[in-house]
Amino acid sequence: MEDKNRIPYNQEFDFRYIKYIRHARNKTQTEFVHFRNVDQSTIGKLERGLLEFTPYYEGKLKDAIKRLRVSSIEIASIRKIIEMKEQRGYK
Numbered sequence: 175m176e177d178k179n180r181i182p183y184n185q186e187f188d189f190r191y192i193k194y195i196r197h198a199r200n201k202t203q204t205e206f207v208h209f210r211n212v213d214q215s216t217i218g219k220l221e222r223g224l225l226e227f228t229p230y231y232e233g234k235l236k237d238a239i240k241r242l243r244v245s246s247i248e249i250a251s252i253r254k255i256i257e258m259k260e261q262r263g264y265k
């Protein structure tokens with residue numbers, strides 16, 4: 175039987191999640207490098223949407239989420255924040 179309150183952990187992400195996930199664990203871009211295994215400048219470019227968010231970078235983000243132990247509930251909250259900002263016209 176499926177639990178309707180359960181949020182799937184295997185979710186899709188895009189560049190907009192990076193900053194919020196980083197902030198959820200109170201990490202700077204420099205500190206986030208250790209969890210993401212990419213260069214700090216790459217993280218900055220991805221956060222600003224200046225670099226294409228390829229499946230490679232999505233995989234690195236998923237690894238960071240696991241290493242930082244970000245729960246699926248937190249991911250759902252981040253998704254809601256992103257949706258609300260879009261609805262209100264924020265970038």
